Amino acid sequence: MSKRISLTQYLIEQQRGEAQIPAQLRLLIEVVARACKSIAISVNKGALGDVLGTAGSENVQGEVQKKLDIIANEVLIEANEWGGHLAGMASEEMDDMHAVPLHYPQGEYLLLFDPLDGSSNIDVNVSIGTIFSVLKHKGGDVTNDSFLQAGTDQVCAGYCVYGPQTTLVLTVGRGVVMFTLDREQGSWVMTADQVKIPEDTKEFAINMSNMRHWDAPVKRYIDECLQGKDGARGKDFNMRWIASMVADVHRILTRGGIFMYPWDKREPNKPGKLRLMYEANPMSFLVEQAGGASTNGLQRIMEIQPGQLHERVSVVLGSKNEVERVTAYHREAK
Ligand code: AHM
Numbered sequence: 001m002s003k004r005i006s007l008t009q010y011l012i013e014q015q016r017g018e019a020q021i022p023a024q025l026r027l028l029i030e031v032v033a034r035a036c037k038s039i040a041i042s043v044n045k046g047a048l049g050d051v052l053g054t055a056g057s058e059n060v061q062g063e064v065q066k067k068l069d070i071i072a073n074e075v076l077i078e079a080n081e082w083g084g085h086l087a088g089m090a091s092e093e094m095d096d097m098h099a100v101p102l103h104y105p106q107g108e109y110l111l112l113f114d115p116l117d118g119s120s121n122i123d124v125n126v127s128i129g130t131i132f133s134v135l136k137h138k139g140g141d142v143t144n145d146s147f148l149q150a151g152t153d154q155v156c157a158g159y160c161v162y163g164p165q166t167t168l169v170l171t172v173g174r175g176v177v178m179f180t181l182d183r184e185q186g187s188w189v190m191t192a193d194q195v196k197i198p199e200d201t202k203e204f205a206i207n208m209s210n211m212r213h214w215d216a217p218v219k220r221y222i223d224e225c226l227q228g229k230d231g232a233r234g235k236d237f238n239m240r241w242i243a244s245m246v247a248d249v250h251r252i253l254t255r256g257g258i259f260m261y262p263w264d265k266r267e268p269n270k271p272g273k274l275r276l277m278y279e280a281n282p283m284s285f286l287v288e289q290a291g292g293a294s295t296n297g298l299q300r301i302m303e304i305q306p307g308q309l310h311e312r313v314s315v316v317l318g319s320k321n322e323v324e325r326v327t328a329y330h331r332e333a334k
Pocket residue numbers: 063114116117118119120207243244245246261
């Protein structure tokens with residue numbers, strides 16, 4: 001890439017060009033990016049900023065909240081509620097949706113986020129991130145039900161990974177672009193355009209410690225990968241598991257691979273661990289826009305009609321041919 005383009009320039013070009021993204025959406029993305037910059041500063045301070053450790057509370061899913069989960073949630077709400085671009089927000093860390101206070105102008109969009117993904121990695125200085133998804137408010141009073149739209153209705157999705165570099169990854173439905181935070185200038189600079197996930201891969205990501213709890217099709221797929229080049233797949237596979245979905249998906253967008261967090265027998269009545277609205281849908285939108293695929297083992301994730309805000313889902317995403325293989329194994333087992 002010869003000439004560096006800033007996030008602002010990219011968005012203005014999207015507004016003017018074929019995508020014609022509305023001004024409110026451009027503002028929304030700029031505000032989310034600014035909030036991510038502020039979260040990145042807190043993440044970097046670590047122990048010096050008294051941001052590590054638990055906050056002594058639990059979220060709606062019964063998970064212990066870390067201080068940074070709460071800080072990131074507040075930063076995103078405060079940054080977004082006054083700009084006039086939003087009708088409401090929903091977060092993995094809040095029981096119910098957050099309406100824009102009435103003294104601020106109401107906008108057209110709904111913003112959903114996992115403010116701090118990979119919480120178990122905060123205290124050990126491993127990459128974490130923020131994931132977000134944008135829907136259009138379809139009218140009427142804003143309630144939890146307003147957010148229950150399928151992933152195919154998303155108008156924008158992205159994440160920011162706080163790692164060795166701070167990188168913002170974005171789609172407005174016209175491919176995937178990446179911006180790296182230039183800390184000296186304080187600006188987001190485009191560092192990858194037209195991101196493409198290779199269709200084939202020799203790298204899988206799954207928490208192997210859950211193997212004994214998996215369903216047969218997942219076990220079959222991983223067993224075959226582990227057989228190496230003399231086995232069913234005829235090639236050696238490598239494994240990675242960072243336990244931050246943002247970091248695992250970022251690797252897949254960068255060099256390919258398959259990521260799985262499938263349903264397992266530990267919690268037979270839940271469809272999976274990851275959240276449909278805050279994690280699976282935005283990541284699926286990005287992955288599909290980069291030429292990859294994303295299913296729950298049987299169905300395209302973005303076509304699932306959500307029944308509740310904090311719905312969970314089984315996730316298989318990444319390099320297209322591998323995702324299709326895992327999905328075919330599930331369908332055969334039906
Ligand atoms: P979080 O949003 O509470 O951090 O949980 C989601 C994370 C994902 O980022 C990651 O893929 C997964 O949980 C790791 O789970 P596990 O610790 O079971 O391997």
